[in-house]
Amino acid sequence: MQTFSxxxxxxxxxxxxxxxxxxxxxxxxxxxxxxLGLLISLGTGSKITPLRITxxxxxxxxxxxxxxxxxxxxxYFPGLVLKNAIWGGDEAGxxxxxxxxxxxxxxxxxxxxxxxxxxxxxxGQDEAGLVLGMSKSQIFFKVKLLQMIKRIVPPMSNEILTLxxxxxxxxxxxxxxxxxxxxxxxxxxxxxSGAIWPxxxxxxxxxxxxxLLTLLLGGLEKKLEYFR
Amino acid sequence: xxxLNVEHIVKSFDKTEVLKDICFSMEESEVxxxxxxxxxxxxxxxxxxxxxxxxxxxxxxxxxxxxxxxNDKSYLKESVIRKxxxxxxMVFQSFNLFxxxxxxxxxxxxxxxxxxxxxxxxxxxxxxxxxxxxxxEFLIAQMGLTERKDxxxxxxxGGQCQRVAIARALAMKPDIxxxxxxxxxxxxxxxxxVLRVIKELAETRMTMIIVTHEMAFARDVxxxxxxxxxxxxxxxxxxxxxxxxxxxxxxxxxxGRFNNG
Numbered sequence: 001m002q003t004f005s006x007x008x009x010x011x012x013x014x015x016x017x018x019x020x021x022x023x024x025x026x027x028x029x030x031x032x033x034x035x036l037g038l039l040i041s042l043g044t045g046s047k048i049t050p051l052r053i054t055x056x057x058x059x060x061x062x063x064x065x066x067x068x069x070x071x072x073x074x075x076y077f078p079g080l081v082l083k084n085a086i087w088g089g090d091e092a093g094x095x096x097x098x099x100x101x102x103x104x105x106x107x108x109x110x111x112x113x114x115x116x117x118x119x120x121x122x123x124g125q126d127e128a129g130l131v132l133g134m135s136k137s138q139i140f141f142k143v144k145l146l147q148m149i150k151r152i153v154p155p156m157s158n159e160i161l162t163l164x165x166x167x168x169x170x171x172x173x174x175x176x177x178x179x180x181x182x183x184x185x186x187x188x189x190x191x192x193s194g195a196i197w198p199x200x201x202x203x204x205x206x207x208x209x210x211x212l213l214t215l216l217l218g219g220l221e222k223k224l225e226y227f228r
Numbered sequence: 229x230x231x232l233n234v235e236h237i238v239k240s241f242d243k244t245e246v247l248k249d250i251c252f253s254m255e256e257s258e259v260x261x262x263x264x265x266x267x268x269x270x271x272x273x274x275x276x277x278x279x280x281x282x283x284x285x286x287x288x289x290x291x292x293x294x295x296x297x298x299n300d301k302s303y304l305k306e307s308v309i310r311k312x313x314x315x316x317x318m319v320f321q322s323f324n325l326f327x328x329x330x331x332x333x334x335x336x337x338x339x340x341x342x343x344x345x346x347x348x349x350x351x352x353x354x355x356x357x358x359x360x361x362x363x364x365e366f367l368i369a370q371m372g373l374t375e376r377k378d379x380x381x382x383x384x385x386g387g388q389c390q391r392v393a394i395a396r397a398l399a400m401k402p403d404i405x406x407x408x409x410x411x412x413x414x415x416x417x418x419x420x421x422v423l424r425v426i427k428e429l430a431e432t433r434m435t436m437i438i439v440t441h442e443m444a445f446a447r448d449v450x451x452x453x454x455x456x457x458x459x460x461x462x463x464x465x466x467x468x469x470x471x472x473x474x475x476x477x478x479x480x481x482x483x484g485r486f487n488n489g
Contacts, residue, residue, distance in 0.1 A: 132337075133342060134338055227327045
């Protein structure tokens, strides 16, 4: 039987590797879902009715069902129903499936936040830009975008903190993120079994990560306080 | 003949006809005031000139060149509208300054974006930007805001904001500067400072159209006055004709409130 001080480095090493996967999923989701969410929000504001309605229904489905189901469907559907296991059975395949599910899911949530941000900017901003001869894209990028970002930082911060914790859902398709790594020591791994304390340690990883993000996003909010 | 000719402009929103056969013209360096009760179509008329609204019918000419013809769809093209719109500057009731830019940046922004599209921008970047800045500084000084030029809109009073908005419109060098109730969002004290700079602009021979509820100001500053009622130009003439010798009963009734009050 190993002592705690002998077990600790083994556990931390595993958790570090798991948390790296957690962070990877977090950042990939963010990088994919932010622009995709912006596109979807522009689409839901489009004058093309079929596009608008399709996107509204899509958002309703994605936001109305658990992310866990979406993960399971995206991972297993191609292999079990289409007889074409596009993801493969390894960790890279599980990560790719997780990333796709998370990006789609979070893009829908982000799109609603973007939409709120865009529609809260007074029409006078567009009109002022137009009478000064600006193009629609100049008005969007030079006038409205920063005002929109300022308005969406608080709701976006909420979603981003939730995303950090939601990455643990990928555990359901056995992605080897930090909770999977912690749980391994309950079942038995590297000579440690029946240990629940590594699972408590995983919580500390989330707490530290979200603490840093809270500081960062709070800083961004503060930075945008120079205008109203 | 005339810097601006507006002929038979008609504009409806859904089934409500807001402008019914509007005709008027003005000469260079003239100041035209449009008066009338709320809902008479004054603001819509101004917005049609800037193409913030598209007229349904009619013709608009600037310096004898057609900039809009209701019978010709090519005038509705975004690129054509963007070009023709630049004949007109616009000052809004609610200022509509860009909050994330300082006063002087508000004045420079559109000019800078325009300059970036020039073919020789890269080669002459420094001189071009320097010129835009010095012009903006001149306009800011003209508005009496030199000490406030690096302030953001939320740090300025309403009157100062409106003066920045006027400088911003002037920076585009419009042929005609339009004001849509420029003092309606201001208290009487701040109204005075904005009316003063408009008056100073009139003295520099700037061609202007002013939609206003400030009757005394309209009478003093305008060369020509249009009285609008229910989508029609009911009466037009010199300031003296309309204010002191109105012909129509409706005009007398409208001005009566002002003259007696």
